[in-house]
Each structure stands twice: as structure tokens, then as C-alpha cells.
Amino acid sequence: MGQTGDPDRWWHGGVFYQIYPRSFADSNGDGVGDLPGIISRLDYLERLGVAGIWLSPVTVSPNRDWGYDVADYCDIDPDYGTLADLDTLVRAAGRRGIAVLLDLVPNHTSDQHPWFVDARSGPTATYRDYYVWSDPSPGGGPPNNWVSIFGGSAWELDGASGQYFLHNFETQQPDLNWWSEDVRESFDDIVRFWWDRGVAGFRIDVCNMMIKDAELRDNPPATADDPIEQRLMGVKSVYNSDRPEAHDILMRWRALADTYAPGRLLIGETNVEQLSVLAQFYGSGNDELHGGFNFPFINAPLDAGAMRTIVERTETLLAPGAWPIWTGSNHDVSRLATRWAGGDLSRVRCALLLLLTLRGTPFLYQGDEIGLTDGPIEQTDVLDAVGIRFWPHYKGRDPERTPMPWANAPGGGFTEPGVPTWLPMGDPTACNVADQEAEPDSVLAFTRRAIALRTGSDDLSVGPYRSLSSPEGTWAFVRGGHTTVVVNMSDAPQAISALRGTVTLGTDRALEGTAVEGTLEMPPWSGAVLER
Numbered sequence: 356m357g358q359t360g361d362p363d364r365w366w367h368g369g370v371f372y373q374i375y376p377r378s379f380a381d382s383n384g385d386g387v388g389d390l391p392g393i394i395s396r397l398d399y400l401e402r403l404g405v406a407g408i409w410l411s412p413v414t415v416s417p418n419r420d421w422g423y424d425v426a427d428y429c430d431i432d433p434d435y436g437t438l439a440d441l442d443t444l445v446r447a448a449g450r451r452g453i454a455v456l457l458d459l460v461p462n463h464t465s466d467q468h469p470w471f472v473d474a475r476s477g478p479t480a481t482y483r484d485y486y487v488w489s490d491p492s493p494g495g496g497p498p499n500n501w502v503s504i505f506g507g508s509a510w511e512l513d514g515a516s517g518q519y520f521l522h523n524f525e526t527q528q529p530d531l532n533w534w535s536e537d538v539r540e541s542f543d544d545i546v547r548f549w550w551d552r553g554v555a556g557f558r559i560d561v562c563n564m565m566i567k568d569a570e571l572r573d574n575p576p577a578t579a580d581d582p583i584e585q586r587l588m589g590v591k592s593v594y595n596s597d598r599p600e601a602h603d604i605l606m607r608w609r610a611l612a613d614t615y616a617p618g619r620l621l622i623g624e625t626n627v628e629q630l631s632v633l634a635q636f637y638g639s640g641n642d643e644l645h646g647g648f649n650f651p652f653i654n655a656p657l658d659a660g661a662m663r664t665i666v667e668r669t670e671t672l673l674a675p676g677a678w679p680i681w682t683g684s685n686h687d688v689s690r691l692a693t694r695w696a697g698g699d700l701s702r703v704r705c706a707l708l709l710l711l712t713l714r715g716t717p718f719l720y721q722g723d724e725i726g727l728t729d730g731p732i733e734q735t736d737v738l739d740a741v742g743i744r745f746w747p748h749y750k751g752r753d754p755e756r757t758p759m760p761w762a763n764a765p766g767g768g769f770t771e772p773g774v775p776t777w778l779p780m781g782d783p784t785a786c787n788v789a790d791q792e793a794e795p796d797s798v799l800a801f802t803r804r805a806i807a808l809r810t811g812s813d814d815l816s817v818g819p820y821r822s823l824s825s826p827e828g829t830w831a832f833v834r835g836g837h838t839t840v841v842v843n844m845s846d847a848p849q850a851i852s853a854l855r856g857t858v859t860l861g862t863d864r865a866l867e868g869t870a871v872e873g874t875l876e877m878p879p880w881s882g883a884v885l886e887r
């Protein structure tokens with residue numbers, strides 16, 4: 356319970372941190388990160404000031420899609436450790452005030468999951484109905500025109516039965532049939548299994564996609580106005596995604612979450628283009644997801660006008676009581692230091708300042724806090740199946756998944772010297788944690804100060820958001836009663852007027868302590884928090 360008496364304040368005011376476990380910290384010298392590695396870095400996370408961590412999947416997986424193809428939802432993959440390690444992590448993190456979110460992958464399993472192995476054994480198999488099967492279309496071939504997100508038809512022929520099964524991602528990731536009550540009950544058991552172990556909640560993979568049109572209707576053709584992905588696929592994802600019945604499943608889990616005290620969190624990977632559609636995942640504000648990732652924001656350029664518009668629309672569209680989620684990087688998109696900032700640290704600081712001061716919970720991705728850019732990936736390094744398939748047009752998601760550089764040392768402090776890492780380490784001399792620890796004005800030091808300021812301020816933790824008018828290329832807003840945030844997101848100096856307060860945080864430290872009564876002169880790509 357926080358100072359305001361609001362039981363949700365711990366996560367509303369808190370900052371979450373996404374860990375990609377394979378690339379975070381390797382404790383046993385095999386070149387792959389693991390749970391004991393994460394435990395060994397909890398002191399770092401505590402000092403950073405985060406309230407929670409989200410772990411990309413650590414459950415058993417043959418790694419066709421690096422953990423997002425689950426073969427056992429209730430056990431830890433041996434690459435990462437054991438269930439006992441997970442329990443230790445949850446307890447050790449809890450002692451430091453850090454909650455643990457796991458990644459729940461309900462849209463599909465691995466083709467090696469025992470359910471699918473059984474389902475494939477024939478039309479009368481016990482688990483047949485756990486998956487989406489269909490006869491060929493009347494003229495032969497796949498049942499309809501649905502296309503996999505990862506390329507090609509979303510249907511795979513099972514030669515033995517003559518039926519097709521659905522896979523919205525890799526062929527090795529068969530989609531579950533969420534019309535089945537048995538599937539729903541199995542997942543009730545899975546979420547309870549983890550919640551009973553003290554896990555605080557889940558990030559839910561492609562939760563907007565879980566349920567498909569019951570009649571398996573053809574998708575309509577894409578038009579010139581559609582986003583690039585749909586134009587490339589040739590069809591709009593109308594019937595294999597974003598079906599209204601997905602909300603019933605999420606509301607069912609919310610009801611389950613609310614049976615725990617304190618309640619457990621549900622944060623959705625709501626990868627939708629329309630903010631109005633995102634808003635629907637919050638239900639009436641307290642009966643569906645606690646939070647949904649804002650993909651229009653992630654996908655926006657680092658541009659004051661574009662971002663402010665998205666934030667204002669989000670603020671308008673969310674139901675009262677609903678709480679936004681802001682993020683700039685994850686394991687599927689180029690890191691913000693590359694994509695938004697082009698490696699420029701002033702831009703990185705502006706992006707971090709925004710993420711850490713908007714109304715809503717920020718999710719930093721590992722490395723954001725030190726301004727880590729994408730790793731160098733050559734064609735021979737590529738492990739992401741999508742990168743292998745589409746190289747060189749699309750190089751896949753390996754660049755944002757390279758190991759965390761902890762130190763300017765062989766192995767980067769990620770693993771032991773001389774050990775080959777699962778993806779290339781990159782050059783840890785350029786950017787690493789240890790060097791930034793020693794530098795009082797580093798990006799890491801700035802991120803720490805921003806998190807501390809946010810956590811200690813009612814305005815920044817839970818205060819309402821209000822835009823202020825400001826010159827083009829800048830963004831100014833008020834949080835709560837006493838706090839103003841101003842960011843110059845342009846290449847020119849800018850003067851922002853009608854301000855009052857003292858700068859308590861600046862991307863440029865020289866600004867801090869300045870008392871402003873009227874106009875603040877801001878260098879290009881700089882930002883400040885003023886309090887009064």
C-alpha cells in the first residue's frame with residue numbers, strides 16, 4: 356500500500372524491467388544466461404530502483420522461437436535452471452521489493468508439447484480439440500487464406516489425418532483452440548500454478564490473437580491504406596486476430612487474479628494499431644487487463660508531435676481507472692538507443708526521461724538504462740527463424756537480443772572469458788554497466804536518478820497528465836499539482852515559456868538546480884523536470 360492509500364500504487368508508481376533471460380547473465384559458463392545469473396544481478400536491479408521484472412519465457416522450449424514455443428508450461432527449461440531456482444529468484448527479488456512477472460504464451464504451444472504430440476496421433480485423440488484443425492478447402496489446399504505472421508500459409512497439412520492445423524507463427528507453433536473449455540481450464544491451472552508460487556503476474560503473449568473466427572472465414576484482401584505488414588501478407592488479419600471473444604478469456608483470468616490478495620497483475624502484449632482497440636483490453640477499467648503495451652507509441656518516431664498525439668489520445672480513450680504502459684524497446688524491436696536515438700546519447704536521455712515521467716508504468720528493456728544499442732549480427736550469426744527466412748530484407752530480432760555488457764572485460768561480464776556466447780557479445784568496451792557505474796554523469800546514473808525521482812514523487816507516480824502548449828519540436832506536460840516535464844526534441848535550441856519551478860532532473864546535469872520563473876532556454880535534445 357503506497358502513500359496515497361491506493362493498493363495499486365506499488366506498480367503504478369513503479370518501473371518494470373524486461374529481462375531476456377538468455378542474454379542477461381550467465382552463471383555457469385555455457386554462454387547462455389540463466390536464473391542464477393539473474394539472482395546474481397538483483398542487487399543491481401534494486402539499486403536501479405525497479406519495482407518489478409518481466410522475464411521472457413523460461414519454461415521448457417525446443418527454441419524454435421526462443422522460448423515462445425512452450426513444451427511444458429509448468430517447468431523451467433534446463434538451460435535456465437530449475438523450479439527451485441525460480442522459487443529462489445521470486446523470494447530473493449521479493450526481499451528487495453521487486454515483483455516477478457513471467458511470460459505466458461497462450462496462443463500456441465510447441466509442436467513438441469505433449470498435448471500436440473497426442474493431438475497429432477489422430478482425429479479421435481484426447482487432445483485433438485486443443486488445437487485448430489480443419490479439412491482442406493473444397494477445391495483442395497489450405498482451408499482458407501490466412502497467412503502466418505512469420506510468412507506463408509497459416510495452415511500445415513498433417514499427412515496422417517489429411518487435416519490441416521493452424522499456426523499463426525512458425526509451423527512448429529500450433530495455435531490452441533480457445534473455443535475449447537478444456538483449454539481454458541488447463542490454462543486456469545497453469546496461471547494458478549505460478550501465482551501459487553508467488554509470481555506477481557504475467558505478460559501475456561499476443562493476447563489479442565488467442566481466439567479465431569469459429570467459422571474460419573477468409574480474410575479480406577489488404578488495401579493500399581493498410582499497414583505494411585498486412586500489405587506484405589496480402590490480407591487484413593480480420594478473422595485470425597483481434598476477435599471480440601479474446602476479451603472473455605482475459606476477463607476470466609482477471610477474475611482469477613482478483614481472488615488473490617494482493618491481486619496478481621495481467622499485462623498484455625496488445626499488439627494492435629488502433630488506440631481505441633487497445634483501450635478495449637482494459638474492459639471497464641478494472642475487470643480485464645491491468646495494462647496493455649502501447650504499440651503505436653513503441654512504433655512512433657522519436658518526435659514530439661507524433662508522441663504527444665499518441666499519449667493524449669491514449670489518455671482520452673482509456674477508461675477511468677485504467678493505467679497506461681509505456682515502453683521503447685523489447686526483444687522484438689530494435690533497441691530504443693538505435694531505433695529512436697541513432698546511438699546519440701542526448702536522444703537516449705530524452706527518450707528515457709519521457710518513459711519515466713509519463714502517467715503510466717514504464718517497462719525498460721535490459722540495456723535501455725545504459726543506452727545500449729543493437730548488437731552486430733552477421734548473416735552467419737542469425738538464430739531467429741524469421742531473420743533466417745527473410746535475410747537480407749529483414750534481418751530478424753537477434754540484434755536486440757545480444758548479451759548484456761556488464762563490464763569492459765573478456766566475456767563482457769556476461770559470461771566467463773573465452774566462452775562463446777549464444778549470440779555475439781558485441782564490443783563491451785563501447786558501452787557497459789561497470790564503466791557507467793564509475794561515471795557520475797553516465798546514462799545509467801541519469802536513469803537511476805530519474806527512477807528515484809519518480810518513485811519518490813506522488814505527482815510523477817500517480818498524478819494526472821496534462822499537455823501544455825509548447826513550440827513545435829518540443830513537448831511539455833504537467834504531472835499532478837506541482838511537476839512539469841519539458842523536452843526539446845529538436846536539433847535547435849528552444850525557449851519554453853510560462854514555466855515555474857526548480858529543475859530537479861535534467862538530461863543535461865548543468866540544468867539541475869536552476870530556478871525558473873518564466874522561460875527555460877533548452878539546448879537541442881534536452882529535457883528537464885521542474886518541481887514547485
Ligand code: NOJ
Binds near residue numbers: 423
Ligand atoms: C510475441 C513475442 O514477443 C515474439 O517474440 C514471439 O515470436 C511471438 N509473440 C510468438 O509467440
